[in-house]
Amino acid sequence: MPHIALSPDLQGIRAAMAFRPETARPLNALVEILLAGPSTLTKGERELIATYVSSRNCTFFCASIHGAIAAAHLGGDEALVKQVKTDFTQANISAKLKALLVVAGKVQQDGKLVTTADIEAARKLGATDIEIHDTVLIAAAFCMYNRYVDGLDTFQPDDEALYRERGKRVARDGYVTTSEEYLRENAHAAAH
Amino acid sequence: MPHIDLPEGLPGISAGFNFRPETAKPMRELAHILLHESSSLTPGERELIATYVSSRNGTTFCDLSHGAAVAQHLGDPSIVEKVKSDFLSAPVSPKMKALLAIAGKVQQDGKLVTESDVLVARVLGATDLEIHDTVLIAAAFSMYNRYVDGLGTWQPTDPEMYTQMGKHLAAEGYSKPSIRQPVGT
Numbered sequence: 255m256p257h258i259a260l261s262p263d264l265q266g267i268r269a270a271m272a273f274r275p276e277t278a279r280p281l282n283a284l285v286e287i288l289l290a291g292p293s294t295l296t297k298g299e300r301e302l303i304a305t306y307v308s309s310r311n312c313t314f315f316c317a318s319i320h321g322a323i324a325a326a327h328l329g330g331d332e333a334l335v336k337q338v339k340t341d342f343t344q345a346n347i348s349a350k351l352k353a354l355l356v357v358a359g360k361v362q363q364d365g366k367l368v369t370t371a372d373i374e375a376a377r378k379l380g381a382t383d384i385e386i387h388d389t390v391l392i393a394a395a396f397c398m399y400n401r402y403v404d405g406l407d408t409f410q411p412d413d414e415a416l417y418r419e420r421g422k423r424v425a426r427d428g429y430v431t432t433s434e435e436y437l438r439e440n441a442h443a444a445a446h
Numbered sequence: 447m448p449h450i451d452l453p454e455g456l457p458g459i460s461a462g463f464n465f466r467p468e469t470a471k472p473m474r475e476l477a478h479i480l481l482h483e484s485s486s487l488t489p490g491e492r493e494l495i496a497t498y499v500s501s502r503n504g505t506t507f508c509d510l511s512h513g514a515a516v517a518q519h520l521g522d523p524s525i526v527e528k529v530k531s532d533f534l535s536a537p538v539s540p541k542m543k544a545l546l547a548i549a550g551k552v553q554q555d556g557k558l559v560t561e562s563d564v565l566v567a568r569v570l571g572a573t574d575l576e577i578h579d580t581v582l583i584a585a586a587f588s589m590y591n592r593y594v595d596g597l598g599t600w601q602p603t604d605p606e607m608y609t610q611m612g613k614h615l616a617a618e619g620y621s622k623p624s625i626r627q628p629v630g631t
Binding site: 255257258259270273274276277279280281283284287288291311312313357360361362364365366368370373383384386387388390391393394395397398399400401402403404405406407 | 447449450451462465466468469471472473475476479480503504505548551552553555556557559561564574575577578579581582584585586588589590591592593594595596597598
């Protein structure tokens, strides 16, 4: 049961964003750049980092939707997404991505846990400064989005089909465009 | 020593923002709306939430810079230390204490916020918007703190530098950099 008067028709972060569209704008702009903007990391790789961090933070909505978006980018490979969340060292992903997931896992706990050795390992496997920067920021940002979704006790449905469909849509259209549908329709829910 | 090739002489988050301006823009905008734009919580109160969360996360740069902003807004540097060491006995309103309790929980894990925490805040006068913003400020600082620490940015402890930063933040907010030129290392 949400802690504040959120729209009953919206789930997870959508409900929170519809309540406060002013902060929704930079929140969507940030995730758009990080996960869907130009990068030498593929969109699938970046969504895997997001779902991994969300899974470690045990935020069901975020782990589910970003897992679904990742799968949509990765040819529907839901088994791969599940493997990354359970034990990424055994997943069929590049060695570089595994090294970046180590960094992300540390940032998820505390940024100070990232060591020079972690970074060197990622560099040896080809990670660039921008890729390392973005890995740290994706992990940090998802520590925000996860706490936002949990902290307001938004509705986080257990509905694979919902996430799968939405995942395909976000993978195709991105975050800002998708957000227009729930921000516009629910403008009345912004109870100031 | 930063983990990537950040510009020298720029402290804390300003180095990250300089390195990657595209992500800096929405991060600045978010902080500006949450901490500086008009709200029923004063800027000083909102900066106190930011400082409190940053202190709990042990992120020196964020703790000291937002603490300096509090000192400017409230004209009283001692409040910051009192809130950080024991906010329940600090000279802030009962409503602020209830909101700080919520922020402290979000800083650990959003799922720790209980109906009872929220009810207490409401009884003491907190509105839905104030509760929303408290949760989002605490969540956002869980991001900014991890970003600053995770890149290994330079986090100095020079009080004078933070005093200057605090003056700029209190007056101008977050849309533009408070540190443009490298400062002495």
